[in-house]
Amino acid sequence: MRKNKFLTFYACLVFGFLFLPLAIIAVTAFNTAPTISFPISGFTFKWFANVFATKSFLSGFQLSFMLAIVATLIALLVGVPAAYALSRNSVRGKKLLKSFFLSPTIIPGIVVGYSLYQFIVLKLKLPVMQGLLIGHFLVVLPYVIRVVGSALEQFDFSIEEMAWTLGCGKAQAFFKVVLPNISSGIVAAFMLAFINSFNNIPVSMFLSGPGVRTLPTALMNYIEYFYDPTVSAVSVLLMAATIAIMFVVEKTLGIGALTK
Amino acid sequence: MKKQSTILLIAPITILLVVVLILPLLAVLLPTVFEGGAVTLSRYIAFFQDPYYIKIFVRTLRIALVCTLVCMILGIPTAYFISRVSKKWRGILMSVALFPMLTNSVIRAFAWINILGKNGIVNQILSALHLVDQPLSMLYTEFSVLVGTIYLFLPLMIITLVGVMENIDNDMMEAAESLGASRLLSFVKVILPMSIPGIITGAVLVFTGAMTAYTTPQLLGGPKNMLLSTLIYQRAMTLNDWTGASVVALVMIVTTLIVMKGLNAIAGRLDKRGEN
Amino acid sequence: MSKVTLNDINVSYDGKTQILKGLNLEIGEGELVSLLGPSGCGKTTTLRVIAGFIIPSSGQLFVDTEEMTKVPVHKRNFGLVFQSYALFPHLSVYENVAFGLKLRKMEKAEMDRKIKEILEVCDLTEYALRFPKQLSGGQRQRVALARALVIEPRLLLLDEPLSNLDAKLRLNMRVEIKRLQKKLGITTVFVTHDQEECFSISDKVAVMNGGVIEQFGTPEEIYSRPKTEFVARFIGFENFIQLRKTQENTYRANDGSLFTAKMDCGKSECLGTIRPDDIQIVTNEEAAGNTVTAKIEVRTYLGKSYQYELSTPIGRLVVNDGSGALYKAGDTIKIQLPAAKIVLV
Numbered sequence: 001m002r003k004n005k006f007l008t009f010y011a012c013l014v015f016g017f018l019f020l021p022l023a024i025i026a027v028t029a030f031n032t033a034p035t036i037s038f039p040i041s042g043f044t045f046k047w048f049a050n051v052f053a054t055k056s057f058l059s060g061f062q063l064s065f066m067l068a069i070v071a072t073l074i075a076l077l078v079g080v081p082a083a084y085a086l087s088r089n090s091v092r093g094k095k096l097l098k099s100f101f102l103s104p105t106i107i108p109g110i111v112v113g114y115s116l117y118q119f120i121v122l123k124l125k126l127p128v129m130q131g132l133l134i135g136h137f138l139v140v141l142p143y144v145i146r147v148v149g150s151a152l153e154q155f156d157f158s159i160e161e162m163a164w165t166l167g168c169g170k171a172q173a174f175f176k177v178v179l180p181n182i183s184s185g186i187v188a189a190f191m192l193a194f195i196n197s198f199n200n201i202p203v204s205m206f207l208s209g210p211g212v213r214t215l216p217t218a219l220m221n222y223i224e225y226f227y228d229p230t231v232s233a234v235s236v237l238l239m240a241a242t243i244a245i246m247f248v249v250e251k252t253l254g255i256g257a258l259t260k
Numbered sequence: 261m262k263k264q265s266t267i268l269l270i271a272p273i274t275i276l277l278v279v280v281l282i283l284p285l286l287a288v289l290l291p292t293v294f295e296g297g298a299v300t301l302s303r304y305i306a307f308f309q310d311p312y313y314i315k316i317f318v319r320t321l322r323i324a325l326v327c328t329l330v331c332m333i334l335g336i337p338t339a340y341f342i343s344r345v346s347k348k349w350r351g352i353l354m355s356v357a358l359f360p361m362l363t364n365s366v367i368r369a370f371a372w373i374n375i376l377g378k379n380g381i382v383n384q385i386l387s388a389l390h391l392v393d394q395p396l397s398m399l400y401t402e403f404s405v406l407v408g409t410i411y412l413f414l415p416l417m418i419i420t421l422v423g424v425m426e427n428i429d430n431d432m433m434e435a436a437e438s439l440g441a442s443r444l445l446s447f448v449k450v451i452l453p454m455s456i457p458g459i460i461t462g463a464v465l466v467f468t469g470a471m472t473a474y475t476t477p478q479l480l481g482g483p484k485n486m487l488l489s490t491l492i493y494q495r496a497m498t499l500n501d502w503t504g505a506s507v508v509a510l511v512m513i514v515t516t517l518i519v520m521k522g523l524n525a526i527a528g529r530l531d532k533r534g535e536n
Numbered sequence: 537m538s539k540v541t542l543n544d545i546n547v548s549y550d551g552k553t554q555i556l557k558g559l560n561l562e563i564g565e566g567e568l569v570s571l572l573g574p575s576g577c578g579k580t581t582t583l584r585v586i587a588g589f590i591i592p593s594s595g596q597l598f599v600d601t602e603e604m605t606k607v608p609v610h611k612r613n614f615g616l617v618f619q620s621y622a623l624f625p626h627l628s629v630y631e632n633v634a635f636g637l638k639l640r641k642m643e644k645a646e647m648d649r650k651i652k653e654i655l656e657v658c659d660l661t662e663y664a665l666r667f668p669k670q671l672s673g674g675q676r677q678r679v680a681l682a683r684a685l686v687i688e689p690r691l692l693l694l695d696e697p698l699s700n701l702d703a704k705l706r707l708n709m710r711v712e713i714k715r716l717q718k719k720l721g722i723t724t725v726f727v728t729h730d731q732e733e734c735f736s737i738s739d740k741v742a743v744m745n746g747g748v749i750e751q752f753g754t755p756e757e758i759y760s761r762p763k764t765e766f767v768a769r770f771i772g773f774e775n776f777i778q779l780r781k782t783q784e785n786t787y788r789a790n791d792g793s794l795f796t797a798k799m800d801c802g803k804s805e806c807l808g809t810i811r812p813d814d815i816q817i818v819t820n821e822e823a824a825g826n827t828v829t830a831k832i833e834v835r836t837y838l839g840k841s842y843q844y845e846l847s848t849p850i851g852r853l854v855v856n857d858g859s860g861a862l863y864k865a866g867d868t869i870k871i872q873l874p875a876a877k878i879v880l881v
Contacts, residue, residue: 011342432624
């Protein structure tokens with residue numbers, strides 16, 4: 001490409017804006033001073049030690065992790081068949097159905113959390129945990145429908161028909177031929193769903209109770225009461241995990257899989 | 261595939277969505293339009309007559325709008341830049357843009373607390389340069405909410421736009437130049453109009469996201485700069501005013517939907533050109 | 537009308553791979569010159585240097601006497617037609633054509649007149665309000681041409697403009713381009729990899745390979761007297777024979793047999809080459825000089841003729857025979873290589 005100095009400069013500024021705040025956090029995580037200061041006064045790991053000594057972070061991480069996995073698995077379980085049915089044949093009202101399946105995106109997360117809290121926890125008197133699981137299922141379902149749906153759109157269904165002619169039953173053909181060929185879409189959907197569930201706040205904010213608090217809400221709580229680099233240390237750990245995930249995705253599916 | 265098997269495949273998701281999404285929403289929202297057994301909009305009328313609520317409503321719209329505009333101004337040239345570099349660099353730059361998006365919004369807001377706070381980096385730099393005597397109070401203002409929200413949604417705008425712009429052939433730009441347009445003019449007259457559907461898609465995502473974001477206004481706005489989302493939480497959890505919270509929730513949903521439908525209609529009309 | 541001179545142009549990619557190596561080319565006023573060659577030979581790069589998208593690492597480009605090597609693209613006023621046509625999808629046919637004129641701040645009525653005129657010339661009047669998506673390939677091609685021509689460019693640059701069209705349309709468009717070019721008298725550079733297209737349309741042809749021009753001349757010259765082995769192979773000479781000169785016009789092949797050729801190669805060793813069409817199958821009685829005994833390996837039906845792949849003492853040869861006589865694989869025949877048809881490179 002023929003270079004344009006001004007455009008390059010402008011893009012560099014924007015990338016600086018995107019990148020610097022997170023870089024600053026990373027630096028402060030290793031600072032000795034208890035209040036966040038810059039430039040740093042000394043190098044320490046004590047905030048990381050503090051992270052592992054803070055119970056709410058550990059239990060929050062555990063909960064968030066489990067929640068993200070279970071919610072994503074449920075979403076895949078009901079989402080993949082639906083996406084397959086929608087792309088396999090011309091169901092009447094296909095567009096309407098698809099937008100219904102994607103509808104959780106239209107409803108703001110804060111409203112989803114709020115209505116689930118009122119309905120499931122207050123009215124039906126079900127445990128908070130179940131509300132939380134349902135909420136996170138709603139958060140991740142659209143990613144499954146969208147990403148698996150687009151993988152199925154790329155899929156050449158004559159391959160499936162070929163399998164039928166070779167004596168494969170419908171279900172067998174789906175598991176042996178269709179599924180392996182959309183596996184990268186499913187993995188991408190899983191990754192996106194997992195990350196978005198893990199990071200979610202608005203839904204989880206309402207649905208927390210004694211002993212039930214996700215990591216982001218625990219972090220949010222912590223910030224409201226304390227102002228020290230422990231949060232920076234948690235951030236660094238989470239960012240490192242994000243980088244690891246991105247690296248794996250880039251090596252296997254290509255980073256484009258996360259931009260859908 | 262037979263009809264029955266189709267129904268079998270889409271039944272679980274449909275039932276589940278009705279039970280866990282539609283039902284709770286109706287249970288929460290329907291009571292707001294009933295009073296003593298009769299249908300009424302009085303609660304909504306009251307909402308839009310209360311200056312306090314109007315202020316929050318307008319502030320929410322204002323922040324969402326300004327955020328969308330700034331994201332466009334920052335995002336369009338950057339996305340164009342990304343779409344024109346070599347494949348290898350595009351992957352790298354996309355990763356850099358994607359990274360904040362995959363990072364927790366608490367962390368992203370926390371970064372701005374560190375930057376804009378009383379003892380934050382900006383104030384430290386300003387006082388080191390003797391530009392200010394007193395630290396500026398930038399945190400817990402509408403400005404900090406705006407910056408935080410822009411920071412939240414700029415990656416989304418960029419990634420959406422790159423998706424559209426990388427499909428625009430380099431020949432377009434070159435053709436415009438060969439006809440006598442400078443690069444800037446070629447960009448404005450050719451690339452920009454061709455990207456409008458993508459720009460609108462990005463704008464819808466950013467606007468609705470900014471309208472409904474909770475974490476950032478909660479952490480960067482403080483009680484004086486409430487938005488609709490923080491208002492819902494406050495009404496419900498602090499004041500136990502469940503109907504009030506539900507009214508705000510519906511106002512939020514409806515406003516978001518109107519903006520979404522409106523912008524999508526414009527995008528649809530612009531995209532129709534040449535489709536027979 | 538403008539004359540174009542490329543003077544010792546060097547282009548390298550990343551400062552390493554040389555794409556153009558000291559390229560020289562002179563295009564006369566009003567000429568249509570084709571750059572012909574396989575992909576990767578540097579023909580498109582040459583066009584992009586002329587258009588201004590590539591600034592050569594060294595060398596100059598002159599149009600008439602004006603040096604234009606570093607003039608920005610938008611100030612060159614050259615009309616360009618891309619292989620992809622690059623029509624602006626958000627603008628109608630009329631607006632596409634108007635694009636360049638608007639930038640020239642032309643008066644409205646004058647602009648309208650010019651657009652209508654060129655649309656008329658390109659047979660597009662009835663499509664003026666359509667959008668590119670609603671046009672067929674041939675129509676799009678004509679819009680691209682009209683858009684490039686309406687600015688009254690000093691040069692017209694065409695980058696494989698016909699390669700996205702089907703065979704029949706291609707033929708029509710070729711004639712159309714030639715007609716417009718002659719009518720407007722505009723100096724034109726035409727990039728193509730299709731030799732038939734190139735020969736039919738060009739005043740002169742530059743055959744390129746590996747970043748240099750192997751031969752520059754009229755289509756007739758190139759067709760009948762290729763100067764290098766590469767050019768010969770590229771334009772359809774399929775038979776090559778190693779020859780050593782023994783005396784004036786007489787050459788010895790590897791098996792010791794002697795051939796006469798009208799041409800002189802000026803070296804002691806050279807390569808004799810002849811088109812499959814020019815080799816004749818002869819009977820024993822007619823056989824005079826330049827004959828070879830050959831065994832038929834493969835016979836292929838080509839429609840108007842048969843093609844025979846032969847093994848001979850001087851190597852494998854290919855013959856196209858349209859005489860109607862039919863031979864089969866395994867037959868032994870006698871072929872003659874007419875002295876006037878042998879080209880030495």
